[in-house]
Amino acid sequence: MAASSSETTPLLADTTHIVETHDTTLNAPSTSDDVASLPVSAHFPRTRKMLSILILIASAITIILIAPTRILVIKLGSFNYFHGELLFYTMQLLFLMMSTSALATINLIWNFPIFLNIIFDVYIIYQICVRMLVLPALPNEYWCRPINPPPIFRKPECDAKLLALQILLGFVIGLASVVALGHLVLLVLRNIAVERTKFWRRTGAWPFPPGQITCEVSIKA
Numbered sequence: 001m002a003a004s005s006s007e008t009t010p011l012l013a014d015t016t017h018i019v020e021t022h023d024t025t026l027n028a029p030s031t032s033d034d035v036a037s038l039p040v041s042a043h044f045p046r047t048r049k050m051l052s053i054l055i056l057i058a059s060a061i062t063i064i065l066i067a068p069t070r071i072l073v074i075k076l077g078s079f080n081y082f083h084g085e086l087l088f089y090t091m092q093l094l095f096l097m098m099s100t101s102a103l104a105t106i107n108l109i110w111n112f113p114i115f116l117n118i119i120f121d122v123y124i125i126y127q128i129c130v131r132m133l134v135l136p137a138l139p140n141e142y143w144c145r146p147i148n149p150p151p152i153f154r155k156p157e158c159d160a161k162l163l164a165l166q167i168l169l170g171f172v173i174g175l176a177s178v179v180a181l182g183h184l185v186l187l188v189l190r191n192i193a194v195e196r197t198k199f200w201r202r203t204g205a206w207p208f209p210p211g212q213i214t215c216e217v218s219i220k221a
Helices: 002-027 031-037 045-076 084-109 114-137 156-197
Strands: none
Touching: 045 084, 045 156, 084 114, 084 156, 114 156
């Protein structure tokens, strides 16, 4: 009997260990709960930082290229076409790129509120897309076409300056498109981060006090 008792004791110990391990596994938080407990800034930090740096560089180069574009139109171009519309849209794009670079700098040094970032992402993407629809069609061959009828001919130097303007404007449009694409990717990543946090399920996430609301209506004849 003693030998039989000693042989069955390890089996009981192993069974107890299995039960304890199973209980610990059931009580452990799931991976989704761990992800939801993280703040929004903890999601995609490296990717968001790289995109902010890319946006900052593209915005800075765009700002630098807009200046010679405007100088070429105003001072050196001598175009026959009225170019006020191009100057208007390039000035708007200049201020937009300055705002974008400032926002990218803020996001690199500080955790800017994510919902404000989402609003700015949508606004910047929309504004850049509007200007991308207008700017490519502005400098065309009519800019060098003489207003008076022949025998007044086109000036070769006007064609050369028009080509330089189109090249500069092409770089500006390309870099602005990179900025818009960067904000589009950031917009997607930020929405994924908000969805992962599931802040609306957290206790105390909404600024409403707990309790019940009752409404009583009494009618007196």
